[in-house]
Amino acid sequence: MKKSRPRGWRRVLTSAVAVALGVGIWAVPQASADVSEDVTAAAINRCKPQEKWINHLATGGEMRIMFELCVASNGKAKRNAFARHIWWETYSPPGNLFGVFTLVIRLERNDVRKSHSPCVFTWEVNNLSTPDGSVPGTCNAGTITTNLRGGWTADGYLAYRRVGYDSRNQHWQLAGTGSIR
Template structure:
């Protein structure tokens, strides 16, 4: 197990040991180009994805591990309808009442064909990650509208823009592992 995964597991275990279960609540994402921020589920199963995980730490108000799956899926024949999706989970050690973890935490998702951008959306998870200690096993899903196209070379890619509350350093970028390509 690599160091990042060990840290995420340790944060999750500490969070579960330290408090009662928090109910999962659907996000109220700010929409950009038909973005949805909802508990995971919905259109189709996603077998084609890559996962990125990392801890976020900044004393005194941030100690949270985040995992994001970047997925590509298809419905129909040829042409088919292609969907880019992310599923985001977090495992936090604590929440301080009235104190935010982040000023911004948003997922930027691209649907690509042969590495050329076809659609981009932004899903704002700031409210959810600041309000809920952890995602409680219910990932927040970000999904763009379906894009109809011919087979071959479809994938999804993305990154997270985050800004720790009150650190004065502004936005930072975390590049996510893109999905494998499908036909």
């Protein structure tokens, strides 16, 4: 009968090799397919993919928005929450599709907001079927300095109002990240 090694043996081996080589960078095996974590020395960056389809656009089409929601630490006293790799595809002719299209990212500690920022993409989603090089690919909640450890997460929502369909803003609550120190 073949002996099996404990599940975490690759992580230990990978980190030992990286430290021995002086690289200091290694990938942590993912607990599930929808969570990623990058570790650089003591810095941590935990991300969770987000995807939303929005139907019933004024021109009869639909759109899909995708990005990663992340919480990060520099391993010392800096904490940040942000969305990265923001991308959308509009399956509709460009036009006046949205009256509001705002991504709000929050940095939270134990579900209490510590920092937040709205990023308005209304003009971009109305005029570009997909983002071009002029569209920022990130939305940053802001970096804070604190000695508090544990319970740091990223969360937020997308506020949108479809022209000719919604009388008020709709809110899509994002799936928050796991916590970091």
